[in-house]
Amino acid sequence: MIISVQNQKGGVGKTTLAIHISHALAKQGAMVLLVDADPQGSARDWAAAREDQPPFSVVGLDRPTIHRDLPPMAQNYNHVIIDGPPRVSDLARSAIAAADLVLIPVQPSPYDVWAAKEVFDLIQEASVFKEKLKSVFVINRKIVNTAIGRDVVEALSGYGLPVLKSQVCQRVPFAESAATGQTVLETNPNGQAAQEITALARELLELGHVS
Numbered sequence: 001m002i003i004s005v006q007n008q009k010g011g012v013g014k015t016t017l018a019i020h021i022s023h024a025l026a027k028q029g030a031m032v033l034l035v036d037a038d039p040q041g042s043a044r045d046w047a048a049a050r051e052d053q054p055p056f057s058v059v060g061l062d063r064p065t066i067h068r069d070l071p072p073m074a075q076n077y078n079h080v081i082i083d084g085p086p087r088v089s090d091l092a093r094s095a096i097a098a099a100d101l102v103l104i105p106v107q108p109s110p111y112d113v114w115a116a117k118e119v120f121d122l123i124q125e126a127s128v129f130k131e132k133l134k135s136v137f138v139i140n141r142k143i144v145n146t147a148i149g150r151d152v153v154e155a156l157s158g159y160g161l162p163v164l165k166s167q168v169c170q171r172v173p174f175a176e177s178a179a180t181g182q183t184v185l186e187t188n189p190n191g192q193a194a195q196e197i198t199a200l201a202r203e204l205l206e207l208g209h210v211s
């Protein structure tokens with residue numbers, strides 16, 4: 001399955017989730033390729049900050065030919081996760097065209113709900129050529145013990161795309177683990193952040209199995 005993590009809004013957690021989903025799938029024994037489609041190169045920086053090899057392959061493809069370049073590479077992997085760039089661009093369009101599933105992280109704020117219109121429009125555009133393209137929202141950086149996640153789920157329903165049951169909370173280990181090129185599955189394997197990521201990866205796999 002090729003999952004493209006996309007949102008033109010910056011800082012919503014595209015890179016954080018792309019890295020963590022890649023690790024969660026790799027931990028289950030899958031061969032995983034993480035494609036860094038962001039010229040900022042955050043996922044590549046993350047991999048470079050590690051002391052050892054990451055538990056999955058990381059490659060940079062930040063030209064708007066991802067949809068052409070990826071298929072032959074993807075054959076060697078069970079799953080490919082694309083970390084998308086911020087801002088509307090031909091890169092995001094190419095990274096959506098390459099995908100089976102577009103995962104849209106949104107923070108629980110009305111600004112994020114409104115800003116999702118940009119990625120929604122790109123997906124609509126791609127769906128004309130790609131009938132089977134699936135897209136889902138995932139709430140990231142939810143504040144623990146608040147109801148605000150629920151309001152956002154309701155507001156997002158206006159787009160007519162599903163919102164994943166798994167939500168990822170604002171948790172310090174996500175930011176901390178990044179500094180050393182690790183994931184919470186390594187630094188806090190029994191913590192709640194790790195549980196959220198494992199549940200998210202499971203839900204994504206289930207989505208991939210129903211066509």
Ligand SMILES: Nc1ncnc2c1ncn2[C@@H]1O[C@H](COP(=O)(O)OP(=O)(O)OP(=O)(O)O)[C@@H](O)[C@H]1O
Pocket residue numbers: 009010011012013014015016017038040042084085086140141142168169170171172174175176178
């Ligand atoms: N669930 C979370 N809990 C705590 N911190 C988080 C969480 N998700 C992301 N962050 C932090 O928020 C910041 C932005 O996240 P990230 O870089 O993943 O977003 P992005 O969408 O990839 O940004 P860009 O659009 O610039 O590529 C980072 O410092 C990251 O560590």
Ligand SMILES: [Mg+2]
Pocket residue numbers: 014015016038042083084
């Ligand atoms: Mg990023």
